[in-house]
Amino acid sequence: MTITATDPVTRDGAIKLYDADGFAGMRRAGRLAAEILDALVPHVVPGVTTAALDRIVADMCRAAGAVPATLGYRGYTHSSCISINHVVCHGIPGPKTLKDGDIINVDVTPLLDGWHGDSSRMYIAGDAAVKARRLVEVTYECLMAGVEAARPGNTMGDIGHAIQVHAEKHRYGIVRDFCGHGIGRVFHDAPEVVHLGRPGTGPELKPGMIFTIEPMINIGRGDVKVLDDGWTAVTRDRSLSAQFEHSIGITDDGCEIFTTSPAGFHAPPYI
Numbered sequence: 618m619t620i621t622a623t624d625p626v627t628r629d630g631a632i633k634l635y636d637a638d639g640f641a642g643m644r645r646a647g648r649l650a651a652e653i654l655d656a657l658v659p660h661v662v663p664g665v666t667t668a669a670l671d672r673i674v675a676d677m678c679r680a681a682g683a684v685p686a687t688l689g690y691r692g693y694t695h696s697s698c699i700s701i702n703h704v705v706c707h708g709i710p711g712p713k714t715l716k717d718g719d720i721i722n723v724d725v726t727p728l729l730d731g732w733h734g735d736s737s738r739m740y741i742a743g744d745a746a747v748k749a750r751r752l753v754e755v756t757y758e759c760l761m762a763g764v765e766a767a768r769p770g771n772t773m774g775d776i777g778h779a780i781q782v783h784a785e786k787h788r789y790g791i792v793r794d795f796c797g798h799g800i801g802r803v804f805h806d807a808p809e810v811v812h813l814g815r816p817g818t819g820p821e822l823k824p825g826m827i828f829t830i831e832p833m834i835n836i837g838r839g840d841v842k843v844l845d846d847g848w849t850a851v852t853r854d855r856s857l858s859a860q861f862e863h864s865i866g867i868t869d870d871g872c873e874i875f876t877t878s879p880a881g882f883h884a885p886p887y888i
Contacts, residue, residue: 619825626802634825635801639732640866640873643801643827646683646734647864647875649727653677654738655880658887661740663717667699671710674725683727686735686804693848698724698737705792705833705841705850705858717743720753722860726804733800735829736876737862741885748836749857750885752789756834756859757884759783763812763830767865767872771822777814780832784813790839792858795850797829800864822867831862 619634620626626633635643653674660670675696678685685696700708700722701715708722715721724737739753759780766779784791797810808820812832837856844851852858861884864875877883 620801628803628806630807632799632807632820632826633801634823635827635866636825639801639827642730642732643734643864643866643875646727646729646732647736648734648879649681649683649729650725650734650736650864651876651878653725653727654723654736655878655882657723657740658882661715661721661723661742663715663719663743665715667701667708667710667713667715670699670723671695671697674723678727681727681729683729686726686728686733690804696725700724700858700860702857703852703855705835705852706795706860707848707850709846709848715742718745718749719743720745720749720857720859724862731802733802733804733864734876735800735804735862735864737831737860738882739859739861739885740887752834752836752857752859753885755784755787755789756832757861759812759832759834760830760861760863763832764863764865764872764874767822767830767867769822769824769867769869772817772819773808773810773822774814774818775816776830777811777819778816781813784832784834790835790837790856792833792835792839792841794841795833797831797862799826799828801827824867824869826867827864829862829864831860833858833860
């Protein structure tokens, strides 16, 4: 059943199909997410604290009439997640200062007029080692391989398989503990979008579906652990990890990316 802009929506385990108004709402929220990530580019440099970056995210959300969906979510007290080097996801902003060569993921979700614009992007502070830059490049390629497979008639397994093939070609590990998810008026919804799989398996992709693709790729094994703060996930072998995320909607002939960078800052280096 197609969800209209006025239908009540809850997280009920059902895969929702959104109408044109839903796509328009996601377009606005996704663009704001992308604009925020664009604006961070000159600020992600050695010497800056992750708390300072988080304040920029919060200020831009407020200025646009949005709120950060992470703020207060399950007790989380920040406007973004900022994950550095071996932190896989859900890194908590604070006084930590970026160092030359760090690779950083910033994940933002502005909630604008009831719609969630969920996106994350990698940044490099200063001059990173070749192996770190290569991980970032391949992770972005994994994201776009998944996006390319996101078209009606394909399945979630096709998306995961496309990501898995590209990551494993480079002998990287794929994180299995976290996945993409349905999104729209609910922050985390059905379906789950696993970043590996077998072609032709899982839910069939249909026009109106809206979800995130957000592969987390490690130089080492895909195993992770969550620290005592209950949020920060790190690689068990302390290897570097990278992630990119787009929110997309399935259309009649492919998919629409809601969170494309207006400035053309798709993957670093952002020049």
